[in-house]
Amino acid sequence: xxxxxxSGGDLVQPGGSLRLSCLESGTLFSxxxxxxxxxxxxxxxxxxxxxxxxxxxxxxxxxxxRFTISRDKPKNTVYLQMNSLKPEDTAVYYCNVWTxxxxxxxxxxxxxxxxxx
Numbered sequence: 001x002x003x004x005x006x007s008g009g010d011l012v013q014p015g016g017s018l019r020l021s022c023l024e025s026g027t028l029f030s031x032x033x034x035x036x037x038x039x040x041x042x043x044x045x046x047x048x049x050x051x052x053x054x055x056x057x058x059x060x061x062x063x064x065x066r067f068t069i070s071r072d073k074p075k076n077t078v079y080l081q082m083n084s085l086k087p088e089d090t091a092v093y094y095c096n097v098w099t100x101x102x103x104x105x106x107x108x109x110x111x112x113x114x115x116x117x
Contacts, residue, residue: 002026002106004095009111012085020080020111022095030099034078038091049080085115
């Protein structure tokens, strides 16, 4: 069983920055990927960034060049550094851990990010 706890969401002005954290606890014996999803009101949940077990990172086109995902292994934490934030980045951000084929699939409770002046 894996538990995920997100933190770092806040209200920020356009152009500002935030860093989200996802603390991973528990035991997963398989190779897994950690990703950040977001869901805005009335919209589908979308995957914005993910980091593979070996460290490869991937980004949605909408955040490429502005967001950076990273992992601190000793702290069991995955970060999402968000720069140059736009109002359209406003959403609840969720941390997700999954193994191949979604055999294991874990979600955090979400953290609210609001970009507004």
